[in-house]
Amino acid sequence: MAVFESSDTAIRIFTDLFSILLKDETFTERMREAGITLHLIQTKPDLELYVTPDGVHQGAPEKPAAIRIKMSCDTAHSLWLGRLLMPVALATGKVRIKGSVARVLEFVPLLQPAFDRYPEIARGAGLPV
Numbered sequence: 001m002a003v004f005e006s007s008d009t010a011i012r013i014f015t016d017l018f019s020i021l022l023k024d025e026t027f028t029e030r031m032r033e034a035g036i037t038l039h040l041i042q043t044k045p046d047l048e049l050y051v052t053p054d055g056v057h058q059g060a061p062e063k064p065a066a067i068r069i070k071m072s073c074d075t076a077h078s079l080w081l082g083r084l085l086m087p088v089a090l091a092t093g094k095v096r097i098k099g100s101v102a103r104v105l106e107f108v109p110l111l112q113p114a115f116d117r118y119p120e121i122a123r124g125a126g127l128p129v
Contacts, residue, residue, distance in 0.1 A: 002044055002045070002073070002074060003073065003074050003077045003127055003128065004044075004045055004073045004074075004077070004127070005045075006045055007045040007046055007047050009045075009125060010042065010045055010047050010073045011047045011049070011058060012125070013121055013122065013125055013127075014040065014042070014047065014049055014076070015049065015056045015058075016121055017080070017114050017117070017118060017121055018038075018049065018051050018056045018114070019055075019056055020113065020114060020117055021110070021111065021113060021114050022051075022053070022055065022056065024113060027110050027113070028053040028054075029053075030110055031052070031053040031107075031110070032053045034066075034103060034107075035066055035103075036053075036066050036067060036103055036107055037050065037051065037052045037061065037065040037066045037067070038050070038051040038052075038065055038066070038067050038068075038069065038107070039051075039060065039061050039064070039065035039067070039068040039069070040069050041068065041069070041070040041071075042070075042071060042072060042073045042076055043070075043071075043072050043073065044072045044073055044074065045073060047073070048060050050065060065099070066099050066100065066103050067097065067098075067099035067100070067103055067104055067107060068097065068098040068099055069095060069096070069097050070095070070096045070097075070098075071089070071094060071095045071096070072094070075089060075094045075095060077122065077127065079095070080114065080115060080118035080122075081118060081119060081122070081129060082115060086108065
């Protein structure tokens, strides 16, 4: 059984998650300095988010993002809960990344506050944690 009952629920949760990060000036400044933008494509249910230092936008970006990540919503849920590690997800093909490896490596440590908050966000939405 899928974790997310609808695209609307998944969009709300992942928009909230990235919005938390964007409230951190250090996070947004480092995104700007490194020229990082993120195109997140998730399936089952389907959603696309475009994350820039200026906000989280629904849908595909007008120009290619620096980093594109594609995975199922269930995989994203497992990653954010810390039950699935990114190297394992990449090695098994559960996550596909397109973009500069250096930028991806720069970006991952910046996500720690989101990893810390995701269980609370998921629990608040009635998702299993």
